[in-house]
Amino acid sequence: MDNATNGTNHSTTRVLVTGAGGFIGHHLVNYLKDKGYWVRGVDIKEPEFEATRADEFELLDLRDRANCLQATRGIDHVYALAADMGGMGFISKYHAEILHNNILINTHTMEAARLNGVTHYLYTSSACIYPEYLQTEAEVKPLKEEDAYPAQPQDAYGWEKLITEQLAYHYNKQYGIETRTVRFHNVYGELGTWQGGREKAPAAMCRKTAYAKLLGGKEGEPGGAPRIEIWGDGEQTRSFMHVDDCVEGVYRLMMSDCTEPLNLGRDRMVTINHLAQIAADAAGIEIEQAHIDGPMGVRGRNSDNDKLKEVLGWEPQIALEDGLDRTYKWIEQQVKKKLAREEAEATLAA
Numbered sequence: 421m422d423n424a425t426n427g428t429n430h431s432t433t434r435v436l437v438t439g440a441g442g443f444i445g446h447h448l449v450n451y452l453k454d455k456g457y458w459v460r461g462v463d464i465k466e467p468e469f470e471a472t473r474a475d476e477f478e479l480l481d482l483r484d485r486a487n488c489l490q491a492t493r494g495i496d497h498v499y500a501l502a503a504d505m506g507g508m509g510f511i512s513k514y515h516a517e518i519l520h521n522n523i524l525i526n527t528h529t530m531e532a533a534r535l536n537g538v539t540h541y542l543y544t545s546s547a548c549i550y551p552e553y554l555q556t557e558a559e560v561k562p563l564k565e566e567d568a569y570p571a572q573p574q575d576a577y578g579w580e581k582l583i584t585e586q587l588a589y590h591y592n593k594q595y596g597i598e599t600r601t602v603r604f605h606n607v608y609g610e611l612g613t614w615q616g617g618r619e620k621a622p623a624a625m626c627r628k629t630a631y632a633k634l635l636g637g638k639e640g641e642p643g644g645a646p647r648i649e650i651w652g653d654g655e656q657t658r659s660f661m662h663v664d665d666c667v668e669g670v671y672r673l674m675m676s677d678c679t680e681p682l683n684l685g686r687d688r689m690v691t692i693n694h695l696a697q698i699a700a701d702a703a704g705i706e707i708e709q710a711h712i713d714g715p716m717g718v719r720g721r722n723s724d725n726d727k728l729k730e731v732l733g734w735e736p737q738i739a740l741e742d743g744l745d746r747t748y749k750w751i752e753q754q755v756k757k758k759l760a761r762e763e764a765e766a767t768l769a770a
């Protein structure tokens with residue numbers, strides 16, 4: 421642990437979480453509040469599913485430099501999570517705006533942090549930075565941190581993450597800011613986006629399964645045997661980490677003295693077909709899987725956790741079956757609420 425940060429009087433450390441209206445940011449605010457920190461949350465939107473516990477929450481567009489200066493005023497530690505992002509359907513389509521928006525958010529936030537005397541800055545990168553040429557088979561070798569170069573990320577999203585990793589590296593070397601860089605591998609859990617096009621595979625599987633269970637048939641076509649659609653042949657592989665493990669790992673990394681990029685994910689790889697089966701098991705139903713055209717991303721991806729274990733003395737703990745069970749139950753509740761709202765609206769309109 422870094423002596424500068426392991427003191428117990430956390431209430432004197434002022435923390436900023438950017439992207440605090442988003443999935444991981446909201447969970448991180450809760451985690452930091454439980455630890456006794458004073459927290460400012462910043463986002464362009466408030467958390468969607470429950471109120472924030474941040475001491476201050478400011479609605480600011482961090483593409484704007486002046487807003488970044490406002491967000492980082494009087495702050496000691498920054499957890500930089502704000503990003504224009506989504507699942508495969510989103511990041512494989514909107515390359516230009518993702519690159520544009522995220523470069524502005526990250527460049528301005530980091531420089532504003534420097535100008536405002538921030539001591540510690542944690543940047544949230546992604547497994548999407550890893551080269552496409554190492555991820556062409558479903559049975560891939562887990563990715564080690566040093567595999568990032570020679571670089572060839574699949575999407576603009578990954579290129580931007582890599583550029584900001586470099587920015588963090590140089591802000592550490594040139595200005596002495598204690599930077600941390602974490603590469604998340606597929607985070608899922610309760611209170612995450614589950615519909616609308618930005619949701620990721622675990623949430624999408626849970627939503628489709630909930631519709632199939634509650635209405636029969638498939639989402640949008642009720643009736644008959646429950647079935648769900650899966651993009652591609654479903655044999656593409658990934659590893660998935662529950663958000664509770666994610667925020668624990670993020671905090672442990674901030675408290676460490678590691679300035680190098682670090683993987684944070686589980687190292688158990690499953691196919692998307694298997695993921696769908698786990699969601700069906702959580703729902704307690706049999707489902708038929710229909711494979712349709714859709715973006716699949718890289719063929720296979722897994723996290724090598726050797727460095728994570730060495731640096732943090734810890735690795736994510738929550739089994740996919742347990743985490744997805746909790747996530748499924750939460751998403752089923754959301755779907756039930758939505759169906760009830762739609763029914764009430766239809767009655768009113770009749």
Ligand code: NAD
Binds near residue numbers: 483501502506620
């Ligand atoms: P999220 O989309 O739920 O949260 C990101 C938040 O950033 C959103 O609330 C969004 O409103 C906010 N934001 C977007 N543009 C903004 C702007 N201009 N100004 C201020 N706020 C803005 O995503 P998440 O899953 O919570 O991801 C958090 C971070 O982790 C992101 O940097 C993401 O790239 C990274 N990451 C996530 C995953 C994952 O599996 N969820 C994987 C790899 C990396």
